[in-house]
Amino acid sequence: MRHRPQALLVMRHDTYRVQFGPDQLRRLASLAELGEPVWSDDLDEPRTRARLAEAEVLVTSWGCPPLTAERLDAAPRLRAVFHCAGSVRPIVSDALWQRDVLVTSAAEANATPVAEYTLAAIIFAGKKAHVLAAQSRLEPVGWQAVGHREDLSNYERTVGIVGFSRIGRRVVDRLRTLDTADVLVSDPYAEPAAVAAAGGRLVELDELLIRSEILSLHLPGIPETRHAIGARELHLLPDGATVINTARGGVIDTEALERECATGRLNAILDVTDPEPLPVGSRLAGLPNVMITPHIAGSLGTETRRMSGRALDELERHLHGEPPLDAVTREALAVSA
Template identity: 60%
Template structure:
């Protein structure tokens, strides 16, 4: 697509670390061909006189991690602002009611960020099938040549049942990726999902209560909302079969950490957690000392060169907006309450 050169003034608002991760010289050069940038091209705050002067001129913002909340006071300084292109996933940290009342064009790179999260989740599901992380931690006592260790359940990825809670952009990708597991059955629980769309992706839509007792792996992909706080609590965990594994790459608050530790400590359940509640866990959290819980430091999302995928996605959206073409990842005020 040929970009239209424009004098549209833009401002990058993000942490220095985020700016350096997003914009190498080729991508910064591409951005300069699309919009007019001040010098320096980015800010990490919006309250100093210098930052407010730039904000007053900006017609669009490109934001990412470290962007301050776009409050009514800050938006009042930006009368020319038309659009916000968020080069990361969720916009919850920066958006409030006043933000949506301005009727701004808002896009997010959440679709691009869904790729590595779904890939990580697939890997976690496969490792969970073999109980690999837990056997690795217990290799000194569990490994006895070809004799199978006890207490881990069926070490297999053949004809397994995987439960996906939340048919979100990530949940949908996970369902599609799970097709690589021969003979697997994928169940989806999501009160807002279309059964036809779930079926087209290769899964079956069921109620959460029906899903829980049937799964070998439970993978969580719901947004963090008041209605999803501790969605998986003591009652739900008790319904999971013995040796099932809980995989959480969504938000830590979806799971009751105390209840999960109580089920995992005696060895009945297992867990692979890339997110926790709170995050990071305190040093004395029982989840830290439970052998059949693997915790990774919130690394499923975009890191390293994966961040360039987010940048490219954002620049593509910006190009479409400047050309007057339909946007592919716009977030509306109506859709925001159910987004991650």
């Protein structure tokens, strides 16, 4: 019989309650030993410290405290951290990388709802649904007023995808459901053959911007990508283009985007902003051609159980001596979300 490691769940209580229903807890109990407490959001509390001393596996998610050197010293048997969310940035530390501890992420599972949201945003952008909805709140807009407008269409649109990430790749693939004229991709790390296999065409950023009627951003939020889309890049977009951001708010220069949208030249659908949330009274938030949602593209509600399942898959593979699906390293984290 294989060894069942001691496991501790570390995350906020509301996250634990949603991500680990009866099915997820049963599966976890079949793979690992669960002591008391099963779950904690405080690694410094005495009862948790006692469990931490025994823990060989941590199953983490949103609200897990940073795994600092002092906390890791209290977990001498720790061999793996299986993260049930996307980025591990909030919890990792130099001390964690210095130990021989496996770290995995469920970012691959989280990519699914983000890609679904993005496809929906692209379809809304093609019909300018968010703009027309805002207009309808001020005065009735009937079919007769819009039925013959050539700019309200998802047929033969040119869509630009900046960042061929796990999410960007999925969006390109999902765009096969639309009769797009062209799907352009810009990413310095992407291979032309991989982009073509997904249904896109790899081009330089400036060409993509000049041609894109809809621009969707899928860049990691790292120092090198801050304001990657600034005043110059926005100016290259054609009149009437829509900017969609489901990545990180900081990849766009907020003030530059506000200026372009305020003139009516560009439209925007933003699930993330910089700062997030925007301050009360923000001009950008009040523009009728800008739709802002509160960072809802990623996994919410029962969608988060897809990520729990991915983390438990990683735990099961670990127990069987199989390589992880989504290991995170210090080097990979430097160029990813």
